[in-house]
Amino acid sequence: MKLRSKSVNDARFFVMDRATNSVEVVDPDEVLAYWQASLMIKRPDMIREFAHYLAEQAALDGYDVAVYADIVASLNGHPEARLIDPDVNLAAEPRTLGPAAWILPRTSAAAQHTEPLAADRWLGPPVQTTSSE
Numbered sequence: 001m002k003l004r005s006k007s008v009n010d011a012r013f014f015v016m017d018r019a020t021n022s023v024e025v026v027d028p029d030e031v032l033a034y035w036q037a038s039l040m041i042k043r044p045d046m047i048r049e050f051a052h053y054l055a056e057q058a059a060l061d062g063y064d065v066a067v068y069a070d071i072v073a074s075l076n077g078h079p080e081a082r083l084i085d086p087d088v089n090l091a092a093e094p095r096t097l098g099p100a101a102w103i104l105p106r107t108s109a110a111a112q113h114t115e116p117l118a119a120d121r122w123l124g125p126p127v128q129t130t131s132s133e
Helices: 034-040 044-060
Strands: 006-017 023-026 065-075
Touching: 006 044, 034 044, 044 065
Parallel strands: none
Antiparallel strands: 006 023, 006 065
16 A cells, blocks of 8 residues: 655756855766666655765765755645755765754745756855965
C-alpha cells in the first residue's frame, strides 16, 4: 500500500565559487543517469549527498564552493512547495540521522515561494583569502 506520493518537476543546484562569486547552474539530469536523478530529487538525504558530491568534485579541481538547491515538490497532491531551504549551503551540512533544519516544512512561508530562483541570488562580495607571501 502506497502511503505517500511526491512529485518534483524541476530541480537545480547552484555551485558558487567562493573566491570569484561566480555561480554555475547544475542540472542533475546532466550529471546523473535519469533514474538516479529522478530518485535523488525526491529524497532530501540524497539531495544533500549530491551537493556534497558536487563540492568534492569542485575541490578536486581546486575550487572552494558552496552548493545550494532549488527544488519544488508536491506531496500527496498538495500544491507545490519549496522542499529545501535555498539559503542553506548543503555542501556544509553534516551527514546526520537527526532532523535537518534545511528541509522546509510545507506550511512555512519560505516553502510557499515556488517561482524559480535566479543564479544571482547568492552573489555577494568574494571571500577574501590570505596569501602567504
